[in-house]
Amino acid sequence: MKISTKGRYGLYFMLTLAKEYGIKKRSVKSVAIERDISDLYLEQIVANLKKDGLVKSTRGAYGGYELNYPPKEITVGQVFSAVEENVMVVDSDDHESKNESFLWKRIGNAVNDVLDHTTLHDIIDNDTDEFDGYMFYI
DSSP: OBOOHHHHHHHHHHHHHHHTTTTOOBOHHHHHHHHTOOHHHHHHHHHHHHHTTSEEEEOSTTOEEEESSOGGGOBHHHHHHHHOSOOOSOOOOTTOOHHHHHHHHHHHHHHHHHHHHOBHHHHHTTTOSOOOGGGGBO
């Protein structure tokens, strides 16, 4: 399974906001510069996060984005659901046996269980300094 750049950048943005929850708001541009990615691309991703109610924005001199809920209440699954078109372990194949389909379904269920039960707080509480792409490849 490979999560697209939308998923990785969306999660990175959310983890950045989670680390600074209740302390300060962040602009898309500041996070994009920090991560060396296109601010226009990140803005599209953040628009989906906002549409799904995961983040809110404030205008003005002290404005920016912040989480709409505490980091303990936002799961990785919610983030991916907001920004990814489709998160699946393996596409089904017409030539698979019933047993193979059973295996892929179990793997998919296990991945979804991890995504749906891992919060932003769980990740930032893991004491990692950087949110590199290594954790997004299975």
